[in-house]
Amino acid sequence: MNNNSWSWETFFDAFPIVIQGIGITLGLTIACYLFALLFGFVWTLLRRVPNKPFHWVVTWIMEFIRSTPPLVQLFFIYYAWPMIPVIGVTLSPFTSAVLGLGIHFSTYIGEVYRSGIDSVDKGQWEASRALNFSTRQKWTRIVLPQAIPPTVPMLGNYLIIMFKEVPLASTIGVVGILQMANNYGAQHWTYIEPLTIVAILFLVMSYPSAILIRKLENKVNGNFNKKSALSTMEKGGAA
C-alpha cells in the first residue's frame, strides 16, 4: 500500500479531490478578513479613548493576542466555548475559525488603521480646526481621505497573509484544501502528491496577488512619498 515514490497517476487522481476544498479555503479567508477589518476598527476606537488606564489595558490585551499563537487561540475558541457555563454555545468549526483567526488578525489590522491615522500631519488637524470644521467634517473631509490610501497596500498584504494562515483551521476540522489533502493521504497512504498540490495551489494564488500588492505599494508610495509611520511596520508580516 505504501507508495515510495512520486506518482503522476496519484497526482492527477488527487487533484480533483483536493481542489474541492478550495471554495471553503477562499470563503474562510474572506470571512476571516472581513471580520478582522471590522474588528480592527473596534481596537482603533478603543485605543483612542482618552483614559490612561483604559488605554494601557487595551494595549496589553492587543499585545497578548498578537504575541500568542493563533493555533492555540483557535483551539481555545473551538473547545472552550461550549464548556464555559454562562455562554455554553457550540460553534461550528467554520465560525470558530472566523472568530479565532479574525480576532488574531484584527490586532494587526488595528495597528494598520492607527498608523494610517498617525500618518496624517498634525498641521492638518490644526488647520481643519482653525477652519472651524465639525468633528465629522474633520474626519470625512480631511483625515480619512489622507489616512486610507497609505493603508491600502498593507491591508492587501494582510489578505495574502490571512490566506496562508487559513489552513490552520484544518486542525479543528474545517475541510479546506489542506484537510482534503490530509484525508486523501490517510486513505491512500501517500501524502506527497496531495500535499504538493496544496503547495502549488497556494503558490499559484498568492504569488500573483503578492506582485499586485507590490505594484499597488509602489503606486501609493509615489503619491505619498512623505515618511509615514507605516514604513516601520511595512515588512512586519504575520506568522
Place this chain on the structure above:
Amino acid sequence: MTINAIIEIFPVLMQGITITITVLLASAFFGYSMAFISGLCRLSNNIVLRKFTGFYVEVFRGTSLIVQLFWLYYAIPILFGIELGSNWWAGVIAIALNYGAYMSEVVRGSILSVANGQKEAATALNMSGFQRMRLVILPQAVRMMLPEFGNYLIQMLKATSLVSLIGMTDILYYGDILRSNDLSQAPVVYLLVLVFYFIMALPLIWLTRKMEQISKKGVAS
C-alpha cells in the same frame, strides 16, 4: 476550584516547555543564518545564484508554514529517501526555511538602504568588496535589521506551536492531552497555554523594543 485546576495543570504543561524552547532556539539560529545567506545571495552578481535564491524565497513566502511543515514531514522522507532524523528536525527546518525566506527580504532591504555615499567612500578608500561589506555596510545594515529580527523572533515563537501537529510533545501537545482527559477543563487549559506563550514572548517584546532604540541611533543615512 479554578486555582486547584491551575495547580494541577501547570506542571503538566511545564513538561512541554523544553521542546518549545529548543525548537525556538534552533529555528531562530538556522532562520537567521538562512536569512543572511539568501539575503546576500540575492544581492550577488551571479545571476544563477540570484535566481535560485529568489525562487526559494518566493516558494517559501508564497505557501503557508503549516503546508510546508506537513510537506517536509510527510513528503521529504518518501520523495528523496532522506530521513530528516526526527520530527524535531522537520519542525525546525520548516520554521527556519519559512522565516529565513521572510527575513532574507529584511537583510536585503537593509543592505540596500545603506546610503550610497558610504559605499562610494569605502571604494574611495580602496577597500575590497569583502572589506566594504564587512567593515562599512553590514555594521550599519545589521542595526537596521534588529527591530524586524525581534518581531520575527516573536513570530517564530508562535510558529513553534505548530510542531504539536506532527506529534511533538510541546506545550500545546500537553494542553491537548489535558483537554481530552477532561473536556470541561478546556477553557482553563488553553488559557494557561496562551499565558505560557505570552510569558515567553514578554522578554522578546522587551528585547525588540531595546533593539528599536539601538537601531535608531548611529546609522548614517
